[in-house]
Amino acid sequence: MNRSINELLKELTLNEKASICAGLNMWMTKGIERLNIPPVHMYDGTNGIRKTNSDEEMGITTENIPATCYPTGSAIGSSWNTELLHEVGVALGRESKAMDVELLLGPGVNMKRTPLGGRNFEYYSEDPCLTGELGAAFINGIQSEGVGASLKHFAGNNQEFEKMVTSSEIDERTLREIYLSAFERIIKKSDPWTVMCSYNLLNGTYASENEHLLNDILREEWGYEGVVLSDWTAVNDRIRGLKAGLDLEMPGPADYNTKAIVEAVQNGTLAEEQLDRSVARILKLVERVTGNQTAELGEAPDYHALSRQAAAESIVLLKNENSILPLRQEALSSIAVIGRFAKKPRIQGAGSAKVTPTRVDIPWDEMQELAGDSVTLGYAAGYPEDDSVNEGLIQESVALAVNSNVAVLFVGQPEYAESEMHDLQGIELPEHQVKLIQAVAAVQPKCIVVTSSGSALVMRPWVQHVPGVIHSWLSGQGMGRAVAEVLFGQTNPSGKLSETFPVKLSDNPSHMRIRGENGKLYYREGLFVGYRYYDRKELAPQFPFGHGLSYTSFTYTELKVAQGENGVKVSFRLENTGKRKGKEVVQLYVHDEECKWVRPEKELKAFAKIELEPGEKREVVFELEERDFSYYNTKYNRWVAESGYFQIALGSSSRDIRITERLHCDFGKEEISFHKFSLLSEWISDPAAKDVLEQTLNEMNGHVTDKVYLNEEFVGFWEDFPVIKVFQMFGQKWLGERSPDDLIGELISRVGQARNH
Numbered sequence: 001m002n003r004s005i006n007e008l009l010k011e012l013t014l015n016e017k018a019s020i021c022a023g024l025n026m027w028m029t030k031g032i033e034r035l036n037i038p039p040v041h042m043y044d045g046t047n048g049i050r051k052t053n054s055d056e057e058m059g060i061t062t063e064n065i066p067a068t069c070y071p072t073g074s075a076i077g078s079s080w081n082t083e084l085l086h087e088v089g090v091a092l093g094r095e096s097k098a099m100d101v102e103l104l105l106g107p108g109v110n111m112k113r114t115p116l117g118g119r120n121f122e123y124y125s126e127d128p129c130l131t132g133e134l135g136a137a138f139i140n141g142i143q144s145e146g147v148g149a150s151l152k153h154f155a156g157n158n159q160e161f162e163k164m165v166t167s168s169e170i171d172e173r174t175l176r177e178i179y180l181s182a183f184e185r186i187i188k189k190s191d192p193w194t195v196m197c198s199y200n201l202l203n204g205t206y207a208s209e210n211e212h213l214l215n216d217i218l219r220e221e222w223g224y225e226g227v228v229l230s231d232w233t234a235v236n237d238r239i240r241g242l243k244a245g246l247d248l249e250m251p252g253p254a255d256y257n258t259k260a261i262v263e264a265v266q267n268g269t270l271a272e273e274q275l276d277r278s279v280a281r282i283l284k285l286v287e288r289v290t291g292n293q294t295a296e297l298g299e300a301p302d303y304h305a306l307s308r309q310a311a312a313e314s315i316v317l318l319k320n321e322n323s324i325l326p327l328r329q330e331a332l333s334s335i336a337v338i339g340r341f342a343k344k345p346r347i348q349g350a351g352s353a354k355v356t357p358t359r360v361d362i363p364w365d366e367m368q369e370l371a372g373d374s375v376t377l378g379y380a381a382g383y384p385e386d387d388s389v390n391e392g393l394i395q396e397s398v399a400l401a402v403n404s405n406v407a408v409l410f411v412g413q414p415e416y417a418e419s420e421m422h423d424l425q426g427i428e429l430p431e432h433q434v435k436l437i438q439a440v441a442a443v444q445p446k447c448i449v450v451t452s453s454g455s456a457l458v459m460r461p462w463v464q465h466v467p468g469v470i471h472s473w474l475s476g477q478g479m480g481r482a483v484a485e486v487l488f489g490q491t492n493p494s495g496k497l498s499e500t501f502p503v504k505l506s507d508n509p510s511h512m513r514i515r516g517e518n519g520k521l522y523y524r525e526g527l528f529v530g531y532r533y534y535d536r537k538e539l540a541p542q543f544p545f546g547h548g549l550s551y552t553s554f555t556y557t558e559l560k561v562a563q564g565e566n567g568v569k570v571s572f573r574l575e576n577t578g579k580r581k582g583k584e585v586v587q588l589y590v591h592d593e594e595c596k597w598v599r600p601e602k603e604l605k606a607f608a609k610i611e612l613e614p615g616e617k618r619e620v621v622f623e624l625e626e627r628d629f630s631y632y633n634t635k636y637n638r639w640v641a642e643s644g645y646f647q648i649a650l651g652s653s654s655r656d657i658r659i660t661e662r663l664h665c666d667f668g669k670e671e672i673s674f675h676k677f678s679l680l681s682e683w684i685s686d687p688a689a690k691d692v693l694e695q696t697l698n699e700m701n702g703h704v705t706d707k708v709y710l711n712e713e714f715v716g717f718w719e720d721f722p723v724i725k726v727f728q729m730f731g732q733k734w735l736g737e738r739s740p741d742d743l744i745g746e747l748i749s750r751v752g753q754a755r756n757h
Contacts (some may be wrong), residue, residue, distance in 0.1 A: 002036055005283045010274055011035055017279045017602035018261035021242070023252030026232075026718060027055045027618055029282065030252060040289055042150070044103030046122045047072045047476060048355030049096060058232075060352055060420075068095060068303040068477065069357035071314045072167060072348055073108055074454050075473030077124030077498035079313040080585040081609045082137040090140020091306050096147045098300065099699035103148040103194065103287035108353075109135045109182045110157050110198075112455070112499050113529055114510040118160035118423040121454020121474050125498035126530030126545065128178060129604045132185030132651040139190040139560040148193035155179055157198035159515065160423045164234075166516045167201035170523045175202075176632040176639075178529055180217065187222050189473050193285055194227040197246060200235045201519075206236040214245035227285045234439055239264045247278035249322070274548065304359060308478030313583075315475065315486055316495035321467035324446060326489025326551060332375050336400040338440060339382040339410035339450075341435075346412055346452045348474050351420025361480030363410060363450075370488045378404060383432040387414070390432065394439050401402045401444040406485065409437060410451030412573060418474075423514075427505055428458045428656035442467040450483055456501045459542055471497075489551065494583035494609070496548035496653065500530050503542045509533035527613060531654045546587050546604075546653035551577030552614065556586075561648050563665050568624040570648055572659060583611045586621055587651055590629060593662075594644035599631055602649060605694075626667060641667040671755075676741065680726060681719040688754040692747055693723065703734040712745070723747075 012020075016032055024030040024039055031039035043663060044050040049067040052059030069673070070076065070088055073548040075289070079085070095102055095230040108122040109131050117123075124131040139149040156168035156179055170179060186192065195218065197207040207213060208230050218224045229248035229454055235241055238249065240258040251259060264270035284437035317325065327335070342364045348354055368377055380397040384390045401407040410432040416423055428434070429451075441447045448468035451457055463469060469492070472483050485491035516522075528536055531545035559572040576582060586609075608620060626641045633640040643666050651657035672678070672686050683689045701707040708714065708730050718726060724740045735743065 005280050005287070008035060008037065008283055009280060012279065014265060014272070015258065017275055018258045018265075019253070020279055020282055021247060021275070022254035022257060025055045025253070026251045027052065027609065029248065037283070037286060038290055039684065040102050040148075040286055040330065041100060041102050041507060044106070044352045045092060045096070045101075046106035046108050046353045047076070048090065048357070049099060049101055049104065050353065050355050051099055051101060054751040060354070064356045066356045066358045067099065068307055069146050069348055069355040069360075070120045070237065070307050071310050071473065071475040071479075072175060072353070072454055073123045074121050074498065075314040075655040076310055077134060078316055079129065079310065079500070079609075080130065080496050080607055081313050082133055083609075084310060084313055085134045086141040088306065088310055089138040091141075091301060091303055093142045093145025093147040093575075095303060097145060099739055101147065103150060103285075103517075104142055105150045105152065105196065106353075107135050107138050107149070108152050110153055110155075111179055111182070111529060113158040113523070114508055114514050115427050115499070115502070115505070116424045116455040116514055117455070118157055118418065119349070119351070119353075119420050121418050122353050127604050129186070130498060130607065131182035132189070133185040133607070135182060136189035139186060139192050143190070143193065146289065146291065148285065149190075150194040150196045150229065151183065151192040152196035153198035154183060154195050154228075154300065155207060155220070157200050157207075158204045158534055159521065160421055161515050162519075164199045165519055167204050167520050168523065169203060169520050171526065171674040172634050172637075173632045174523060174526045177527055184222055187218070187224050191743035192226060193288055194229055194233055194248075195224065196445050197234055199231050204690050206234075208234045208243040208246050209237050209244045211244040219245055222297070225281065227281045236363065239270055240674065242270060242278055243274060244611045245278075247281050269592070275323060280653065300364075301750050304478060308361070308481050311472075311475035311478040311482035312485060312491045314499055315493055316471045316473075316480055316547070317467040317469075317486070317493040318471050318501075318543050318547070319463065319467065320549050324406075324448060325470075328376055328489050329372055329488070333365070334376045334378065334404040334409040335371065336378050336380065336397070336404035336444070337367060337410070337434070338380045338397045338401065338407060340385065341410035341412055341450075341452055342367075344417060345410070345480055346474055347476050347479050349418045349454050349717065350415065355418070357477040360477045361482075363480040363483050366481045366484035367408075367487065370484050370490065382409065382411075382436050384431070387430055388432065389435055394432075394436050397436060398439050398443055400668040401440045403446070404444070406446040407444045407710070408448045408450065409440060410450045410452070411437065413454070413457075418454045424455065426458075427453075427456055428461070434461050436745035437462040438465060443466070448487070451565065456499050456506055458502065460503050463542065485486040492551045492580055492582040493548065494550060494585065496546050496585045496587075497543055498545070500534055500541045500545045501543040503540070507539060507541070508530065509537075527598070527600060532603070535601040535654070541655075542654050546585070546651070547656070548585070548653070550578075550582045550584065552576055552582035553579040554578075554582075554584040554612070554652065556650055559648075559659045559661050561661045561663045563663065565628065566623070568628075568648075568663065568665065570606075570624060570650075572620055572650060573617055574610055574612065574620050575617040576614055579614050581611065581613050585609050586620055586650065587653065589649045589651065589657070590624070591647040592629065592631070592642070592644070593647060595631065595642055596636065597631055597633070601673055602647075602654070604654075614630055629665060629667070636673060638661045640670060641665070641716035642670060643644075643667045667699055673752060676724060676744055677722040680715065680721055680723050684715065684719075690749045692750045692754060695742075696747060700731045700734045704730060706730050
């Protein structure tokens with residue numbers, strides 16, 4: 001573009017402005033050739049670039065242009081590695097430019113309210129802190145290459161079932177602390193060039209036209225100035241959407257809405273200034289993505305090597321009894337490799353995120369290469385491609401396992417189970433795989449199970465019978481090599497679960513309300529999502545949030561915490577006490593001991609992935625801000641950190657806390673805003689208000705028989721009553737014709753005057 005945005009706004013016709021607010025086709029914005037405004041090319045991109053062969057095709061069920069397939073969100077979320085996410089983002093930006101892609105539609109950062117969510121494999125975590133930090137790093141990486149990112153799906157999109165007609169009914173505090181917190185962190189740390197609204201309604205209003213969500217929170221409160229675009233066909237009322245802040249409708253051309261916008265401006269129901277704001281933001285996006293087109297790409301990095309590295313950091317070692325892993329070639333002569341996924345691995349989910357990979361590492365091939373000539377590998381399919389139980393395949397596997405030194409089984413959710421547009425029916429392995437594991441484990445005590453899924457799995461029917469479990473997630477095209485290297489010890493596993501694995505599905509806090517009814521889904525578990533629920537319920541999961549084993553060991557010592565002018569500094573010493581180099585994910589949790597409002601037992605507020613050589617020690621330092629100690633107070637509609645005692649806990653998982661310290665934090669006295677129904681406890685907690693109240697009570701006591709004193713007995717009974725009720729009960733004669741409302745108004749005014757003096 002040769003002209004400034006302001007100049008272009010003056011030259012564009014009303015019809016052109018309206019038309020720019022919708023796409024040209026499935027994957028492009030509309031350009032204006034006469035003004036040299038080019039279109040923007042965008043494609044799906046949560047774990048790789050899904051570029052279709054034609055801009056008119058959706059391409060979900062067809063093969064697209066090959067691109068690097070990285071681990072899905074749930075997998076790479078378990079890396080807990082912000083540097084890795086940034087590196088993958090940079091690589092995707094480079095690859096996007098080479099493929100003439102200017103805007104990638106990702107990352108997906110919705111919270112995992114239930115493990116049955118059909119798109120959970122695209123999302124990082126059940127925790128907003130972890131999700132926010134990873135998402136910001138990923139976006140900063142992509143956009144450092146001059147390619148835009150699209151943060152999605154905003155907001156409350158946590159199921160696929162009837163999502164286009166279901167309202168997510170979420171109270172304001174839960175919305176802020178759980179479902180918007182990651183979005184807020186990412187907006188402020190990475191400034192994504194676009195945000196994609198979700199399909200669902202939020203508290204009765206479509207996300208695409210929700211003024212509270214798109215304007216009040218996203219733009220006014222968070223200061224976001226980028227483009228808000230719709231998910232594909234998510235627009236309901238286009239004029240209402242424009243007024244709320246939805247700039248771009250996708251896909252296009254949506255000529256009917258171009259006409260509606262023009263008519264709305266002409267008849268005065270839509271101010272042209274509002275339209276201009278959306279057009280200006282779209283032109284700014286065009287300016288951003290076209291401003292770096294002449295930059296030299298240079299030699300392409302080894303994208304496949306990066307996909308292997310990302311997979312290796314994402315894989316989680318869940319169980320390792322008797323140190324069955326890593327496998328030692330010198331102690332083995334034969335390995336039974338069982339399960340179809342060994343030769344045809346699941347590397348990603350289905351739907352709009354499905355990438356056509358450039359190549360795929362096959363676990364069977366990679367294991368053969370790493371095992372060497374001295375170890376014989378035998379293969380058995382284990383289970384059929386359909387859901388039937390085939391006793392012949394099970395017995396073939398048993399025969400192979402009993403005649404081998406060790407058995408490695410590759411199992412997981414079937415391909416059809418995890419996909420956009422439908423939720424999972426369950427999180428158990430298919431019956432034929434459960435029977436296979438039980439049969440093999442009965443004859444071969446040295447049994448290792450490698451699971452593949454994009455969400456949590458229930459393992460209760462079989463996990464107690466096997467000494468080794470590796471969760472490979474859906475780890476992209478490098479998964480096969482990464483798993484093989486973990487099995488043989490060339491890679492020390494360092495992944496940690498980014499979501500809780502329950503003992504059974506019904507343990508999940510959303511289990512009673514997984515699907516909505518009559519177009520409404522009530523999030524009645526509130527703040528208690530994921531580990532927050534299991535902690536409060538004192539319920540043991542199969543594997544807790546943050547869990548992941550290593551081939552080495554780490555100790556935590558010398559914890560120091562102190563509050564300074566700029567926040568709270570936390571430092572401790574981490575040591576690798578084992579015999580191998582390894583990476584530890586240090587997790588910092590905070591617990592508020594004194595808050596009057598309900599808060600979780602602990603909440604993740606910081607983390608770091610640290611690599612240490614054997615015997616190496618390192619000081620690790622975290623800086624916490626006041627917001628890390630805050631909750632969203634819906635009485636005042638703001639974040640509040642209350643002075644008092646907090647517990648700082650550091651651990652290797654949410655249930656493996658290694659070291660704690662108690663700290664008194666002074667955040668100043670929260671100034672109470674008094675109103676008609678403010679409680680006695682609130683009045684006496686504020687010095688100025690208490691003085692005013694005592695003066696008034698003394699005046700009243702001179703005119704009534706039942707006198708009121710703010711002693712322990714009176715306060716103990718009346719503290720949860722509004723003060724107005726105290727005067728209604730004891731001060732009727734004294735009040736005379738003056739109403740209790742008038743009195744409270746006078747008292748509030750006197751409190752304000754006292755504070756000012």
